[in-house]
Amino acid sequence: MTAAHSDRPVPDIDRRGLRDRVYDRILDILLSSEMEPGARLSIDTVAKQLKVSPTPVREAMVQLERTGLVTREALKGYRVAPPLGPAQLDELFEARIMLEVEAARLAAPRAASFLPALRQAHEHHREMGERVTAAMMNGDVPIRTIHDYFDADNAFHLVVLDAAGNRYVQDMYANLGALTHRMRQAVIRGTSDVSEAAAEHAAILDAFAGGDAQAPVEALRAHLEGVRARSLQDSPDS
Numbered sequence: 327m328t329a330a331h332s333d334r335p336v337p338d339i340d341r342r343g344l345r346d347r348v349y350d351r352i353l354d355i356l357l358s359s360e361m362e363p364g365a366r367l368s369i370d371t372v373a374k375q376l377k378v379s380p381t382p383v384r385e386a387m388v389q390l391e392r393t394g395l396v397t398r399e400a401l402k403g404y405r406v407a408p409p410l411g412p413a414q415l416d417e418l419f420e421a422r423i424m425l426e427v428e429a430a431r432l433a434a435p436r437a438a439s440f441l442p443a444l445r446q447a448h449e450h451h452r453e454m455g456e457r458v459t460a461a462m463m464n465g466d467v468p469i470r471t472i473h474d475y476f477d478a479d480n481a482f483h484l485v486v487l488d489a490a491g492n493r494y495v496q497d498m499y500a501n502l503g504a505l506t507h508r509m510r511q512a513v514i515r516g517t518s519d520v521s522e523a524a525a526e527h528a529a530i531l532d533a534f535a536g537g538d539a540q541a542p543v544e545a546l547r548a549h550l551e552g553v554r555a556r557s558l559q560d561s562p563d564s
Contacts, residue, residue: 344378349386351376354469356395356406363408367396412558418502419554423547425499426483430530430546433489434539440489441535447482448527454478455520475520480506482527486546519556526552 352372355361369387373380387404390396396404410418433440454475461467480503487499526549533541 345382345385348376348378348382349389352383352386352390353395354473356390357469357473361406363406365406366402367404367406369403415557416554419550419557421502422499423550423554425495425502426486426550427543427547429487429490429492429495429499430542431539432492432495433486434534434542436489436491437534437537437542440485441531444482444485444531444534447478447485448524448531451475451478451482451527452524455524458520476506479523486530486542519553522552522556523549 361367367387369380369383373383376383387396387398391398391404394410395407397407398404454471454477457471458467458475461471487496490496526545530542530545530549533545
């Protein structure tokens, strides 16, 4: 038994960490508009730029293809995909509204159990928003600052999704998460709604704290409708 157990493959943690770092770096490149839509992404060239072997780059490209940020053509390799257009953005928000409004309805009866986490997530999102605003006043918003802001925004929404207690709703939202990267690519300039988003998150928090089960549903729907309108306005094809 001991010998058989020792023969079981052990995950290569270092390799997995390298793949994740390579993925994050390529994601930074794609979201920072360093490469134009349609530009070819040579695995060997990217590997040389990042000073790694082609293997983690190839693995990262497979992950990025699932997000839609890159496309693969037979015998031609990978290319930078175009951002989501207005019609695709609209469909993405329709899906988000269906899932997140239902999550708010499911989570509302147990609001007291997750309010501390929601307050903490809101405060972190507000702080990240202040960093974006300060950077905008200085005339330049680093791509990492934008990423941190979007991550904080997503963390707020995940508190509600987790509190819903429905694994299938959570799984469906996780699948939409890949498309969220493409939404960010489409509206990477759309950090101009920082104050609106913070105010809408505050309204959601107050609604959960208020004890009216319908109020969080309405507040979350209003927030997503607001984000949709602003995202479509900021979309390059609008």
